[in-house]
Amino acid sequence: MTDALLTALTALADDPARRPLLVALDFDGTLAPLQDDPSASRILPAGVEVLARLAGTPGVALALVSGRAMHDLHVLAQVPAGTFLIGSHGAERARVTTFGLDRDVVQLTDEQADRLASLGAEAARIARGRDGVWVETKPTAVVVHTRLAEASVAEPAEQEAIALGERLGSGVLHGKDVVEISVLRASKGEALTALRDELGAPVVLYAGDDVTDEHAFDALLDADLTVKVGHGTTAARYRVDDPDALVAALATLADQL
Numbered sequence: 001m002t003d004a005l006l007t008a009l010t011a012l013a014d015d016p017a018r019r020p021l022l023v024a025l026d027f028d029g030t031l032a033p034l035q036d037d038p039s040a041s042r043i044l045p046a047g048v049e050v051l052a053r054l055a056g057t058p059g060v061a062l063a064l065v066s067g068r069a070m071h072d073l074h075v076l077a078q079v080p081a082g083t084f085l086i087g088s089h090g091a092e093r094a095r096v097t098t099f100g101l102d103r104d105v106v107q108l109t110d111e112q113a114d115r116l117a118s119l120g121a122e123a124a125r126i127a128r129g130r131d132g133v134w135v136e137t138k139p140t141a142v143v144v145h146t147r148l149a150e151a152s153v154a155e156p157a158e159q160e161a162i163a164l165g166e167r168l169g170s171g172v173l174h175g176k177d178v179v180e181i182s183v184l185r186a187s188k189g190e191a192l193t194a195l196r197d198e199l200g201a202p203v204v205l206y207a208g209d210d211v212t213d214e215h216a217f218d219a220l221l222d223a224d225l226t227v228k229v230g231h232g233t234t235a236a237r238y239r240v241d242d243p244d245a246l247v248a249a250l251a252t253l254a255d256q257l
């Protein structure tokens with residue numbers, strides 16, 4: 001961890017005026033190292049422990065803000081009751097309770113449902129015959145995955161998926177080896193801003209690794225603490241190398257709160 005990040009975390013912990021503190025974290029590539037198979041993703045064991053500590057700290061609210069579909073995120077997240085979950089890049093929202101999820105189920109219009117079905121068929125056509133390209137279906141989106149494909153195969157598949165999204169989608173996101181085409185307009189930034197406003201949180205700590213997390217960084221304020229995980233251009237003020245380093249930084253914060 002850099003000295004600058006350590007100083008910022010200490011200042012945050014030491015200032016009781018900066019409460020409630022909203023700790024909001026991306027999932028894949030941030031808390032869970034990236035995997036070829038998305039169903040194999042797991043939050044780091046030390047991450048499970050530190051999130052439980054943060055969630056149990058008075059004056060701290062915990063949220064996961066992910067592109068994952070809500071059901072997927074809930075199964076994988078291993079977070080305590082009280083945690084807010086924002087899924088599908090902001091299109092889905094829930095809160096973890098001891099009895100399961102308290103959630104607003106997304107209702108698509110007939111037109112959106114028809115468009116999602118068409119997107120699924122068209123995305124399958126893009127993947128067909130392309131080794132390592134496959135399609136994930138979510139309640140509001142389809143995702144063309146290319147992590148397992150050679151660059152010469154992945155590149156045209158991604159370009160075709162982007163063009164499909166521009167034709168039939170309401171939003172297109174080009175993330176790490178994925179092109180996501182949604183039938184709803186949503187962004188992590190809007191969802192995060194809505195949650196912070198509801199909680200009246202003067203400060204947000206947000207960490208993320210992907211280009212889609214830049215929407216969240218862009219929506220935050222100078223007083224907020226933004227952390228980019230890994231390499232790449234970013235609007236975040238601080239950077240850590242990988243999920244292990246992020247979990248270590250969160251543990252440092254939890255120790256000081």
Ligand SMILES: O=P(O)(O)OC[C@H]1O[C@H](O[C@H]2O[C@H](CO)[C@@H](O)[C@H](O)[C@H]2O)[C@H](O)[C@@H](O)[C@@H]1O
Nearest residue numbers: 027028034035036038066067068147176177178
């Ligand atoms: O916002 P996130 O929590 O980072 O979720 C974004 C997408 O994550 C998943 O894809 C990414 O992680 C996979 C597993 O490590 C990896 O194989 C893929 O290449 C990454 O893009 C998930 O499958 C998507 O649906 C999420 O939107």
